[in-house]
Amino acid sequence: MSEKHLKAGDALPSFNGKLRLFAMRFCPYAERSVLVLNAKGLEYDLVFVNLDHKPEWLFNFSPKGTVPALEYEQGKAIFDSNIINVYLDEKYPDKPLQASDPLRRAQDKLIVENFAAAQSAYYTAAFNAQALQPSHIENYHKGLEGLQKELEVRGTKFLHGDEAGWVDLTIWPFLERFLALPLMGKAEFAIDQSKYALLTTYIEAMKNVPAVKLYCLAPETHAKFTESRAKGDPDYNMLDTSAVCCMRPRKKKE
Structure with missing residues (x-):
């Protein structure tokens, strides 16, 4: 899985039948949905996007160009972390994350x-x-x-x-x-x-x-990205493999 944030002019990766989440690696709202996907043990793909130079196709999945957006079937998506996460918890009820009461x-x-x-x-x-x-x-x-x-x-x-x-x-x-x-x-x-x-x-x-x-980043990493963004030049692709706890999607248990 690539850490590269796709930008305007980049092609949309091919859909392979899994759930697919459009995100930005340093976005807390996108992280909410990544965490729920991980906690549910679902198989999914991540596509990171540059929010300053958004790929044209992002708007097909999220009309406002925001992340996260979840492609649940090819070409069909929902957006907003709260909506996505409740959907995931109800669609895949094997491990409920919301209180029963x-x-x-x-x-x-x-x-x-x-x-x-x-x-x-x-x-x-x-x-x-x-x-x-x-x-x-x-x-x-x-x-x-x-x-x-x-x-x-x-x-x-x-x-x-x-x-x-x-x-x-x-x-x-x-x-x-x-x-x-x-x-x-x-x-x-x-x-x-x-x-x-x-x-x-x-x-x-x-x-x-x-x-x-599976997804956490150290405070030092967050500080480095935040400072780059505050200066007006966010370094979306600053991570290397050693900086990430783990970004591989978890497979759903049969």
Whole structure:
């Protein structure tokens, strides 16, 4: 599988009958869908695209030219990570990732919703530092405190339970990137173990989830890409094989 991000003028790779996800290697929203595909043990292909010089054919799968987009049959696709991930969990129910209880599913969605302000603060800190305000830092830490409180109340290893589920895989891509902020001089965004003991334990547990280990990148790698993007010249193809945990798709168990 190539790590190269295809751009305008590049040909669409041939379809070989597998699920196919159009993504960008450093996009947290695309990562959400990769993690769900991994966790479900599904066989799939990944096609990375350059979001600054989008291939013309990307719009056939995602009308707005956004990622992720999932080609579930040749020439047929759905887009948006939340829509894709719920579809995958319902289409392939062997290993459910959402809670069986409707109330718990609603509560999980509220966790994700309440975490959105922390995500927004991350984007400002990472890509628009001159606009950073004290309110961004406050919202960021409120988001972390909210996650820690949920872990305390639930009393489980993961938010989903004893194993990581939809809610964990939805939150994780941003936590993975949060760890890069101190490396970029944003010390006020550090996740201090003395303050966030339960959350840091959770983060370490998430790093060892098989679905995450297949795709995770080190904070140093995220910092390097983020700095290139903040300068207006994102280095989409910066990775070599040694920088990636693993990018091979997992095969669905028979």
